[in-house]
Amino acid sequence: MHDFIQLWAQHTPILSILLPAFTGFILVLLGNPGSGSLSYDWRQPWRRGISLISTILGLGLAISYLMLAKTGQITVYNLSEWSAPFGIVLVLDQLSALMLVLTYGLALPVLWFACQQWDERGRYFHAMFHFLMMGLCGAFLTGDLFNLFVFFEVLLLASYVLLLHSQGKPRFQLGVHYVTINLLASALFLIGLGMIYGSVGSLNMADVARLIPTLAEDQHRLAVVGGLILFIVFGIKAAMLPVGFWLPKTYAVAATPVAAIFTIMTKVGIYAILRVNGTVFDDELSQKILSNWLLPIGLITSLYGVIGAIGAERLRRFVGFMMLSSIGTILIAIALFSTQAWTAALYYLVHSTLIAAAFYLFCGWVTAQRGEFKDHFNIAPQMKQHKVMSIIYLLIALMIAGLPPFSGFLGKVFLLQATADAPYQGIIIAVVLLVGLLSILALTRVGFILFWRASRPEDDPDNDAYHSYQALPAKAPKGNDKAIYLLLAALVAYVVFANPIQRYAFSTAQQMQNNRLYEMAVLKQDETGQVISVQPYDPNYLPETKYSGEKPDPNAKLIPYVISPNTLEGEHISDYKQRQINQQIEQDAASDDLPQLKPMEP
Structure with missing residues (x-):
């Protein structure tokens, strides 16, 4: 046990990346027959067992990292013992620890649900799931801009395969769009990195943050332009307007567990905006440009999302538009550039991820019980579990609309409190309150169609509609309802423990805005206290x-x-x-x- 603890202490945090990586390789080596053969393949229980055990271990690692980061300690892991900025480093701080816990906390119930039968509808589901986890963990832990690009590509490659899971023409068509958009974003990412490296001479986040204010004017402007190109790339990943139109349709065609786990992927873009544009590029010019653009983008995204939800014709697209609205709310908080506002952004980020995942799982339940009507907003016969489903929908609606006493309400309260000394306070408050009101109207419309106006089931045995209705499942898809209960229970606990969670978020925001602390932890110094860096290049x-x-x-x-x-x-x-x-x-x-x-x- 002593050797294990010593190994863990020595190699934190790379274990969080190696665990899903080796799990994915093992699952690939197990092989995978066609989707039609998976239901009776003797290796399928092994795949599920290995996948679930790895995810449970990953959650345990993430929690241990959170307890370590809670002390304020920043842990740096030098790959191949090359120190920054000359080598690749992984950095575990409070923000990355929080994102790891959120990632694995969402992955476990979603994967458990997928193991019931969804994983039999396509090849290599479990392997791709863990490669996705590898990319997510790497993106949250890396301290290097180029390796942020590398881990983005890892998670995107896995997401391409997962999006096509269960096959189908709509998935293939929108999958092509999804791949094309992300290839364009990757090309822009490389261009931005090239401009930053060409002007700064380094891609280590701490080193770039330290050197940018010291650059000559022309080099400084080139580096700032590179940072703004990265902001566009991260905006595409986060699905903010005007580069976020792809999300509602794309997520609407994904398999239910895939759509649920994809809710964390937009938060990678939010994380990157916070980490790179919020703290690395913290010089006056970068912050001035970003603040002038980010606040209107957040306000417009939030309004557009809820208006799109009102006009949506399918439940899955409705959830996608509500996700866009929540992303806009987070961007508004980030744009204020204060510790209190970033605290609100972090608190609301966790809430929006979990509730969106629960909503997508609920879409799968609705689709299964409405038969040919699926999740379209058409009047259909009453669902067989309409009572329990209406209660679950009411809870989800209250949470996602931000009504008291749930976590969405607290997140918006924290945001409104943070606008006390902010410019455009009146506009921000008006938009947040208007979005809340429109969200209530949109959710009421959906509930009215799905439950209140549902017609009575056909009771004449001689009618074909009677037999079609009787053929529908009387229960939720296996594991579907229980996965939703787990996520909703987590959100209730999120409210109960809001005080310590808010303190942790506040401490995280303070740590993020203390570039000097991050620099001292990542970069080495000589005996005179000077940072050993690549400059002068x-x-x-x-x-x-x-x-x-x-x-x-x-x-x-x-x-x-x-x-x-x-x-x-x-x-x-x-x-x-x-x-x-x-x-x-x-x-x-x-x-x-x-x-x-x-x-x-x-």
Whole structure:
């Protein structure tokens, strides 16, 4: 047990990425016959067992990370023992820990429901599910902009396959649109990264945040433009207007458990806006441009979402538009750029993710009990479980509309409190209240059609409609109702423990806005307290390795600060290099000059 605890402490947080990665590889190696053979394939119970156990372990890891981050400690993991900004680092702070818990807390009930029979409708469901989890965890933990792009691509590749799960022409058509949009976003992502790297010389988040204010005017403007391109990319992922029209239709055709787990994917875009545009690009020019655009975008997105919900003709598209409206509410909070507003954004983010997932699961229940009417807003015979379903719908409606005493109400209260000293306070309050009122009207309309105006079932055995109605299931799809109950119970607990959760969110917002703390945790410093970085950038600088021969290196003295003590004492440093390190350290000790990164001879 001691060795296990030591292993966990040493390799946190990469275990959260390796766990779903190895699970996905194992599930691929198990093989997967055609979807028609999965119901009696002897390996299917093994797939489900491995998948569920891995998700439970992932949730346990995420909770342990949350308890660790709660202390305010920022944990940095240097891959291959290369320190930032020269190597890839993973950073576990309060925000990333919160997102990991949310990811696995949503994944467990959704996966459990999918294991009832949904996973038999397509190949490699479980493997793709865990590769999606790998991409999500990596995106939340990486401290490097390029690796944020890499993990985005991992989760997107898995989402392409999951979107087509269960097959069908509508899924294929909208799947092509979904892939095309995300390929365009990926191309823009690379362009933005190129502009940032070309002007800053680094892609480590902490290093970029430290160096941007020091750049010359032309380089600074180029880096800011690169950051704004990334903002467009993250906006596409978050489905904000005017680049979020794809979400309602795309999520409407996804299989029920897939649509439910996809609710966390839009929050990756929100996370990236907070992490990159909110804290990395925190110079005056970036914040001025972003604040001028983000607030109107949030207001318009919130209004458009609820208006689209009022005009929706299907329940699944209705949920998609309500998701857009909630995304707009979160963007409004982010645009205020205050600790209290970001606290409200984080609190409401968790609420909106869980309630949207529960709503999508409810759509599957409705579709199963309405037969040929599916989830279309047409008058249909009364559903066989209409009493319990109407109660569940009422709870979901109260939560998603933001009515007291549920978590959506608290999130909006926190947001309205944060507007106390904000410009355009009256407009923000008016839009939030108007969206709440329109949400109530939209949800009332849906409930009126689905339950109040439902016709009496045909009771004449000689009528074909009677036999069609009797053939409909008398119960919810296996596991569907229980997964909804779990999510609703989590949202009730979210209200009960709102005080400690709000304190954690407030502490998280404070930590996010303290760039100096993040920089000190991620970047290394020499004995004078100067950050060891890539600036001034010298393209002719080629660091010597053990196998590159004996070449003078004016920066040898910095090596002890960027590699671990074990590596320094091992066989990776040549005797010639070690002598250089010792000589330069002795010279610096006898000199009053501060050490600087010096160019090497070409």
